[in-house]
Amino acid sequence: MKKALISNLEKGRVCDVAASGSEFEVSGDFTWIDCQDDVTSQHTYDSVTNEFKAFDILNMPGFAENAYIVARGIGYTSVGNQLDMLYKELQATGSISVDGPWANHITAVKTAIPKNDPAAVLAWNQQNLV
Numbered sequence: 001m002k003k004a005l006i007s008n009l010e011k012g013r014v015c016d017v018a019a020s021g022s023e024f025e026v027s028g029d030f031t032w033i034d035c036q037d038d039v040t041s042q043h044t045y046d047s048v049t050n051e052f053k054a055f056d057i058l059n060m061p062g063f064a065e066n067a068y069i070v071a072r073g074i075g076y077t078s079v080g081n082q083l084d085m086l087y088k089e090l091q092a093t094g095s096i097s098v099d100g101p102w103a104n105h106i107t108a109v110k111t112a113i114p115k116n117d118p119a120a121v122l123a124w125n126q127q128n129l130v
Contacts, residue, residue, distance in 0.1 A: 001020050001034055001035070001036070001037070002017050002018065002019055002020055002034075002035050002036070002037055002039060003017070003018050003019075003020055003023050003032045003033065003034060003035065004016070004017050004032070004033050004034075004035040004039050004043070004045060004052065005017070005018070005023075005026065005030055005031075005032055006030065006031045006032075006033050006045050006047075007029065007030055008028070008029050008030060008031060009029050012044040012045045012046060012047070013044060013045075014039065014040070014041050014042075014043045014044060014045055014052070015030065015041065016041060017035065017039055017040055017041060020034075033045060035052055036052070039052045042054065042055045043055055057122060058118050058119060058122060063118060063122075064118040067118060067121045067122070067125070068113050068114070068115050068118075068121045071113045071121050071124055071125055072109055072110070072113050074128070074129070075109040075112065075113055075124070075128070076105075076106065076109050082102060082105075085101050085102040085105060086102050088101070089101055089102060112124055
């Protein structure tokens with residue numbers, strides 16, 4: 001049997017796991033709870049059911065609604081880089097087109113990081129934000 005250190009500030013977050021008897025003193029913001037040997041800091045603790053569950057970022061509050069915003073912000077690159085793309089296209093062709101480098105770049109980001117597909121956003125994050 002092990003002990004899991006649970007954060008009372010971040011509901012259910014397992015901060016550490018230690019062998020029973022090797023726990024350390026903690027403030028009131030944390031609590032040690034008995035757990036099975038296979039529990040890791042990649043689990044969360046449900047105090048209502050007294051169960052540990054594997055951490056699943058797709059079900060974390062706010063992930064589905066917000067993760068694509070951050071990922072797209074990174075994928076689009078800086079405003080300066082985008083303006084440079086537009087400037088170079090204007091210099092080369094005299095106009096900005098719907099199939100030019102900037103438009104293709106924006107389309108590629110929107111395709112790779114779809115607003116309504118949290119699993120695709122997570123996959124993009126894992127591939128590009130290592």
